[in-house]
Amino acid sequence: MSTALPHITLYTTGTCPYCIRAKQLLAARGVTEYEEIRVDLQPEQRLAMMERSGRRTVPQIFIGATHVGGCDELMALDAAGGLQPLLGA
Template identity: 45%
Template structure:
């Protein structure tokens, strides 16, 4: 199964929703705590091409976006394909 990394921050409902989707798929998820002002948040911004919100999700190093993006690719079936790689 693919390697999934997700940058989150405590109390974020979008982060929680994204984690629920990924966990329901049985994905092995590396959660990276990235509150504002941390080096982890700066890393997320750099890796995502400038997106400043969380969550930011990467599957096998490929940026797939945030929670809305994850929901979209889940509905299209693309998420299952990405996770199976």
């Protein structure tokens, strides 16, 4: 019996080491599907990301309606035990 994961959105660029690390952490927690919006390939999406998150840096991570923040915030959430419940695991 598997539960559906919430919709996960990552705003990233192709060469950002923090973006890569965030995706690796999500993969380690069993997340295989997410929407990745590459703001380096779609510059108009950076404005949408900034309006949604209030930040200009990548990655910006949303799990469901929750704005997690960037890679550091994702890692802190995981270390505090808050990521798995947010993922519905």
